[in-house]
Amino acid sequence: MSQAPDRGVAERLDAADPLAHFRNEFLIRDPAQCYLDGNSLGRLPLRTRAAVLRFLDEEWGGRLVEGWQEWIVEAMRTGDLIGRTVLGAGPGQVLATDTTSVNLYRLAAAALDARPGRGTVIVDAANFPTDRYILEGLCAERGRTLVILDNEDGADHERITPARLAPLLGPDVALVSLQVVQYRSGARQDVPGLTALVHAHGAHLLWDAAHAAGSVPLHLDHWGVRLAVGCTYKYLNAGPGAPAWLYIAHAEQDRLQAPIQGWFAQADQFAMGPHFDRAAGIRGHAVASPSIIGLRCVQAGVSLIEEATMAACAHKCATGTALMVDLVDAWLTPLGFTLGTPREAEQRGGHLSLHHPDAALISAALRQRAGVVADFRRPDAIRVAISPLATSYCEVWDGFARLRDCVASGAYTDADLGPGTVT
């Protein structure tokens, strides 16, 4: 058994953390709670409450329909903010809109239509359910074959090496869809390497960066990524159901045909003409009136990251997950846990996956009795995350100490598993 870092280690990390004061920017009702689930839903920034109230009273309430003079471009402005702060994307390539699922459908459909002679779509078995379901439906709808890359065999923590992907590629492949950070294992893929490999075969690669945006450095422009989507309610702290984002590199924007021809993509939107005439650029991929309240929530969350810098956030995710790995080795491995995430910081994001046969009961007991919020993923994993602006190192340490005590004492075997349907 390795030596556990004592609490003083976490205290010193907090004292030296340039992001520590950002914790005061969030609503934390119970300071004793260890919230290690910021990768599912980030905490509420205080400035979000203020921004939403201001929007309601002054803009919607005060300006009424005149507000659209500015709101009309807000999905693009917010997209640019996400792009420059989090994605490494220059202006005019990101829209803040709809949901990750809807955006994935839109970009995947456009990518398939751009490769009419190719019959195959590839997705990994460990990809997020909504991504797999949407691609399954799209393949049925458009007469393509979905090939599943098996990365659930326990090797490499779901990492996809070029050696694993290359044999599936060929002249019939139209589209490959992968996650940047695997939602379950937390493994991070080699985005530039896999992008170059897939593009060399003439296929599109659509990245889902939901678990990566806000936890790891992204350089979509520099890496040659053409298509990507992600949400804003995880590490971007924009709130449940806040608008997601989509990224289309400049070079693809006018080549790809959007599957939904909405009026927000019409070249002269208010001419109200008889036929669709698509606007050039990213606006040609918009659909309809965005949720302005939702966009304000996105702006508030992302503005915090802009002040903190994405580099500092990514550094804290790496350091915080390294602290977790040390605590797993010292405390949890002897209790029957195995680490389901790569040990190298550059191969993971902001969360770890911990396997234990009693994971469901342990996760429930942590919430019900120990004030620790992590989450359970079937069949046997507990996910624990550090959200760089809202989580302190001591919160991580305390959460792990309570997890250790809970399992060591056996005080979880009678935890209540039902009737909640959300894990």
Ligand SMILES: *Cc1c(COP(=O)(O)O)cnc(C)c1O
């Ligand atoms: C969270 C997550 C989603 C969620 O999709 P929604 O459309 O926002 O419900 C999609 N993909 C991945 C990889 C995720 O982690």
